[in-house]
Amino acid sequence: MSAAGxxxxxxxxxxxxxxxxxxVAPELLNKVLVLGACRGRIVEVEAYxxxxxxxxxxxxxxxxxxxxxxxxxxxxxxxxxYGMHWCANVVCGRPGEGTAVLLxxxxxxxxxxxxxxxxxxxxxxxxxxxxxAKLAQALGIDGRLDGADLTARPGSGxxxxxxxxxxxxxxxxxxxxxxxxxxxxxxxxxxxxxxxYVRGEPHVSxx
DNA sequence: ACCGGGATGTTCT
DNA sequence: GAACATCCCGGTG
Numbered sequence: 001m002s003a004a005g006x007x008x009x010x011x012x013x014x015x016x017x018x019x020x021x022x023x024v025a026p027e028l029l030n031k032v033l034v035l036g037a038c039r040g041r042i043v044e045v046e047a048y049x050x051x052x053x054x055x056x057x058x059x060x061x062x063x064x065x066x067x068x069x070x071x072x073x074x075x076x077x078x079x080x081x082y083g084m085h086w087c088a089n090v091v092c093g094r095p096g097e098g099t100a101v102l103l104x105x106x107x108x109x110x111x112x113x114x115x116x117x118x119x120x121x122x123x124x125x126x127x128x129x130x131x132x133a134k135l136a137q138a139l140g141i142d143g144r145l146d147g148a149d150l151t152a153r154p155g156s157g158x159x160x161x162x163x164x165x166x167x168x169x170x171x172x173x174x175x176x177x178x179x180x181x182x183x184x185x186x187x188x189x190x191x192x193x194x195x196x197y198v199r200g201e202p203h204v205s206x207x
Numbered sequence: 208a209c210c211g212g213g214a215t216g217t218t219c220t
Numbered sequence: 221g222a223a224c225a226t227c228c229c230g231g232t233g
Contacts, residue, residue, distance in 0.1 A: 048225075055225070060219085065217080080217065082214080084214070085226050085227070133227065
């Protein structure tokens with residue numbers, strides 16, 4: 001195969017994201033988040049359901065903070081919490097629905113030196129990305145990436161160099177038997193089984 | 208191992 | 221004022 005013909009990893013398209021977050025979430029497991037030189041396999045996610053979900057930022061309808069959630073699918077919703085942490089979601093569904101998937105943990109694949117530099121508190125590499133704010137810090141995700149289009153095509157549009165952040169198929173399919181549990185760190189709708197992670201995976205935030 | 212508390216600032220009641 | 225889709229550190233067992 002020629003160098004020019006060598007396919008880059010297939011980027012997830014808009015149609016992948018434009019479905020209910022409960023469908024998208026488990027299928028994001030084992031996909032690869034790419035940001036600059038850093039790559040990590042998604043191993044833990046949570047679904048948030050929109051205005052009817054009391055635990056969702058969308059619960060009270062659109063605001064300035066959550067505006068991205070109510071936009072088109074396939075964009076990154078990045079929010080600030082606890083006065084110091086950023087977390088990243090993938091917007092799902094149809095415009096106006098306000099549904100998203102929270103990225104909770106990655107298994108680091110590439111760019112570990114950069115991750116370690118941004119996460120001095122991580123004693124072991126398994127602590128680099130095993131939490132939603134940890135992975136954001138490791139990859140350098142902050143409010144500047146809120147609204148970023150994960151489906152932007154390389155070499156098209158305003159960004160000649162391609163998307164700043166995207167998700168690709170790394171070749172590993174989603175697990176047939178993911179662990180499904182209740183969501184973490186919320187105080188409402190705590191009983192719903194909307195958290196998925198890869199069974200046996202050491203890089204999850206909690207067992 | 209587990210547990211408790213502090214950090215830090217935006218958003219909402 | 222209180223809550224917050226969290227993390228880190230320092231205690232004890």
